[in-house]
Amino acid sequence: MQHSNVKLSEEKVFKDPVHRYAHVRDKIIWDLIGTKEFQRLRRIKQLGTTYLTFHGAEHSRFNHSLGVYEIVRRIVDDVFKGRPEWNEDERLLSLCAALLHDLGHGPFSHSFEKVYHTDHEFFTRQIILGNTEVNAVLRLVSPDFPQKVADVVGKTYEDKLVVSLISSQIDADRMDYLQRDAYFTGVSYGHFDMERIMRVMRPREDQVVFKSTGMHAVEDYIMSRYQMYWQVYFHPVTRSAEVILTKILQRAKALYENSYTFKYEPTHFISLFEGNVTLEDYLKLDEAIILYYFQMWEDEEDFILRDLCNRFMNRNLLKYVEFDPAREYKLLGNLDELFREAEIDPDYYLAVDSSSDLPYDFYRPGEEEERLPIHLLMPNGELRELSRESTIVQAISGKRRTDHKLYYPEDILLDQSKHGKIKQQILSILKKHG
Numbered sequence: 513m514q515h516s517n518v519k520l521s522e523e524k525v526f527k528d529p530v531h532r533y534a535h536v537r538d539k540i541i542w543d544l545i546g547t548k549e550f551q552r553l554r555r556i557k558q559l560g561t562t563y564l565t566f567h568g569a570e571h572s573r574f575n576h577s578l579g580v581y582e583i584v585r586r587i588v589d590d591v592f593k594g595r596p597e598w599n600e601d602e603r604l605l606s607l608c609a610a611l612l613h614d615l616g617h618g619p620f621s622h623s624f625e626k627v628y629h630t631d632h633e634f635f636t637r638q639i640i641l642g643n644t645e646v647n648a649v650l651r652l653v654s655p656d657f658p659q660k661v662a663d664v665v666g667k668t669y670e671d672k673l674v675v676s677l678i679s680s681q682i683d684a685d686r687m688d689y690l691q692r693d694a695y696f697t698g699v700s701y702g703h704f705d706m707e708r709i710m711r712v713m714r715p716r717e718d719q720v721v722f723k724s725t726g727m728h729a730v731e732d733y734i735m736s737r738y739q740m741y742w743q744v745y746f747h748p749v750t751r752s753a754e755v756i757l758t759k760i761l762q763r764a765k766a767l768y769e770n771s772y773t774f775k776y777e778p779t780h781f782i783s784l785f786e787g788n789v790t791l792e793d794y795l796k797l798d799e800a801i802i803l804y805y806f807q808m809w810e811d812e813e814d815f816i817l818r819d820l821c822n823r824f825m826n827r828n829l830l831k832y833v834e835f836d837p838a839r840e841y842k843l844l845g846n847l848d849e850l851f852r853e854a855e856i857d858p859d860y861y862l863a864v865d866s867s868s869d870l871p872y873d874f875y876r877p878g879e880e881e882e883r884l885p886i887h888l889l890m891p892n893g894e895l896r897e898l899s900r901e902s903t904i905v906q907a908i909s910g911k912r913r914t915d916h917k918l919y920y921p922e923d924i925l926l927d928q929s930k931h932g933k934i935k936q937q938i939l940s941i942l943k944k945h946g
Contacts, residue, residue, distance in 0.1 A: 579689075606678075612661060816857060
C-alpha cells in the first residue's frame with residue numbers, strides 16, 4: 513500500500529457553491545481528478561435535458577462527483593473517525609469510490625441507455641478496471657485496489673458499510689444531488705439540514721444508521737427528495753425534451769440500418785448503431801459531440817431527423833396531455849391510425865412517457881431492487897426502522913406514484929394546409945384530455 517498514505521504538501525481546495533469548499537489532501541484523489549476520464553465529466557450535464565426547463569441547470573457530473581467525494585470525506589474524517597465500528601483502512605477506498613461513482617455516465621445518459629442499450633454502471637467499472645489513466649492511478653495504491661473500487665460502485669464489496677455511503681436510501685450521492693440540483697434549478701424543494709444529518713450518523717456493521725434525535729432532519733430529507741422528483745426530475749417539459757432526444761437517437765439508428773446516406777457521416781455513432789461500443793469509443797462521447805451532430809443533422813435530407821433536431825436545438829418542444837395507458841390504450845391505437853392518415857409518423861411524433869418514483873421503502877426480501885431501510889438508533893441502543901417511528905414517512909412508505917403523459921407536435925397539427933379535417937379530429941380528441 514505504498515501510495516495509500518501519501519499526502520499533498522499543501523491542501524488543495526475547490527470552491528463549491530453547495531459545500532463552500534471541497535478539500536483534497538490525498539495525492540491519489542488529486543491525481544484521479546486530473547485524469548482525462550474524470551475531466552470528461554465536465555462535458556456531461558448532471559441533469560441532461562433539464563436546462564431546457566430550468567435554465568440554470570447547466571452543472572456537470574464533475575461538480576456532482578466532487579460534491580459526493582466531499583460529503584464522504586467529511587463523514588469518514590470527522591463523523592466516523594475513531595469509532596470502533598469504522599475500519600480506518602477503508603477510508604481511501606470510500607473516498608475513491610465516492611469520487612468515481614458516476615465516471616461511466618454518457619451524454620444525456622438515460623436516453624442513450626434506453627436507445628443503445630448501454631449501461632453507465634458497466635462503463636464506470638470498465639473505466640476503473642480498464643487500460644485507463646484512472647486505473648493507473650488506482651494501481652499505485654495496490655494491484656487489487658481498482659477491483660475494490662469497482663466492487664464498491666457495483667454494490668458487491670464485502671464491507672456493506674462502505675457501499676452504503678454512496679448507495680442507500682440516504683447516502684452521499686443523493687445528499688449532494690438534491691442540494692446541487694435545487695441550487696442550480698433555483699427551486700426551494702431540495703434543501704434539508706445536511707449538517708444535522710451528518711452529526712447524527714453512526715457507523716454500524718452493514719450500513720449507516722441515524723440517532724433518533726435526528727429523525728426530523730431525516731424526514732425533511734425524504735420529503736425534499738419526493739418533491740424534487742415531481743417538481744424537477746419529472747417535469748413534463750424536461751420529459752418532452754427527453755422524448756425528442758430519444759426519438760432523434762432512434763431515427764438516426766433506423767436510418768443507418770436502412771443504409772441512408774448521411775450528409776455528415778455520424779462517425780462517433782457507428783459503433784453504437786452496430787451494438788459493439790468499445791471503451792475507447794464510449795469515452796469519446798460527450799454532450800458537445802452529440803450537439804454537434806444534432807446541429808449538422810438540422811440540414812439532413814430526411815425530414816424527420818431534420819425536424820426533430822431543429823426542435824431539440826431550438827427548443828420547439830412537443831405539447832402534452834394527461835394519459836392513462838391502462839385505460840386508454842384503444843384511444844392510443846385510434847390516434848396512431850389518424851396520425852398515419854395525416855402523414856405524421858406516430859413512431860416519432862406520438863409518444864407516451866411515464867414517470868414513477870417510490871420515495872421510501874422498507875426491506876421486502878425477494879423483491880426487485882431490494883432497499884435497505886433507514887434505521888434509527890434509539891437511546892437504549894435498539895435499531896428501529898424509520899417508518900415505525902415517523903408518521904410522515906409511514907404515510908408515503910411503499911407507495912409508488914406514477915404519472916403518464918402523451919406527447920404530440922401541436923404546431924404540425926395546427927398547420928391544416930394538408931389533411932386539415934384529420935388534424936382537426938386529432939386536436940379535438942387531444943383537447944378533451946387537455
